Amino acid sequence: MAERGEIESYLNTLLAVDRFKDYGPNGLQVEGAAQCRRVVSGVTASLALIEAAAADGADTLLVHHGLFWRGQDGRLTGWLKARVEALIRHEINLFAFHLPLDAHAEFGNNAQLGRVLGLATDARFGEQALGFAAPAGALADLGALVAAVQAGLGRPPTVLPGDGRALRRIAWCSGGAQGGFEDAIAAGADAYLTGELSEPQAHLARETGVAFLACGHHATERYGAPALGAHLAERFGLEHRFIEIDNPA
Numbered sequence: 205m206a207e208r209g210e211i212e213s214y215l216n217t218l219l220a221v222d223r224f225k226d227y228g229p230n231g232l233q234v235e236g237a238a239q240c241r242r243v244v245s246g247v248t249a250s251l252a253l254i255e256a257a258a259a260d261g262a263d264t265l266l267v268h269h270g271l272f273w274r275g276q277d278g279r280l281t282g283w284l285k286a287r288v289e290a291l292i293r294h295e296i297n298l299f300a301f302h303l304p305l306d307a308h309a310e311f312g313n314n315a316q317l318g319r320v321l322g323l324a325t326d327a328r329f330g331e332q333a334l335g336f337a338a339p340a341g342a343l344a345d346l347g348a349l350v351a352a353v354q355a356g357l358g359r360p361p362t363v364l365p366g367d368g369r370a371l372r373r374i375a376w377c378s379g380g381a382q383g384g385f386e387d388a389i390a391a392g393a394d395a396y397l398t399g400e401l402s403e404p405q406a407h408l409a410r411e412t413g414v415a416f417l418a419c420g421h422h423a424t425e426r427y428g429a430p431a432l433g434a435h436l437a438e439r440f441g442l443e444h445r446f447i448e449i450d451n452p453a
């Protein structure tokens with residue numbers, strides 16, 4: 205058991221939240237019980253996850269995608285009201301860490317995605333150093349890389365194959381980081397993995413020869429929250445469980 209405030213300051217320091225320019229507030233987003241005993245981690249603070257956490261007896265929910273984002277007008281209506289109401293009714297603390305959780309060198313989404321794919325990070329690149337890169341190692345051809353993604357993430361990526369070169373270096377950035385493709389190319393990548401695909405990447409892959417793999421936004425961001433939750437549980441003697449809410453994205 206631990207005080208909410210103790211958990212809050214530990215997480216804010218561990219994830220260096222002050223160092224990031226982000227699209228929403230990082231840290232405690234909704235205040236619940238003063239004492240934390242049972243943590244549920246998940247990717248997104250959806251109503252389904254909040255209800256599953258409540259059914260699991262959690263007093264603390266730890267997610268990558270919280271409730272509040274730049275551009276919202278601040279009204280607690282509709283789906284947002286329903287989510288906030290469920291958290292408050294069950295006295296669940298909501299901790300959300302967006303870019304700080306992508307970036308963390310051990311528990312972050314990108315560090316954990318590298319672990320799942322068997323890639324040993326040796327460089328960072330791009331905006332706020334969110335991009336990770338590694339020697340291709342055993343994944344030196346595109347077929348092997350696609351197979352590793354399929355096996356590790358449990359779903360086939362959408363592949364823009366580039367020029368068929370041997371892969372020397374692989375770069376990645378979880379979630380909606382398709383805009384980081386050019387930074388990855390500039391950083392020397394022969395293939396770039398992220399969650400999503402937009403229109404420009406197909407042309408860039410053809411014209412630069414660098415392969416692009418869209419592996420799923422949710423699928424690439426499934427590993428940071430449980431790694432952080434497990435660490436928190438060990439550090440403070442809490443119970444922890446990751447709850448997967450299926451998402452085809």
Ligand SMILES: [Zn+2]
Pocket residue numbers: 269378379380421425
């Ligand atoms: Zn995301």
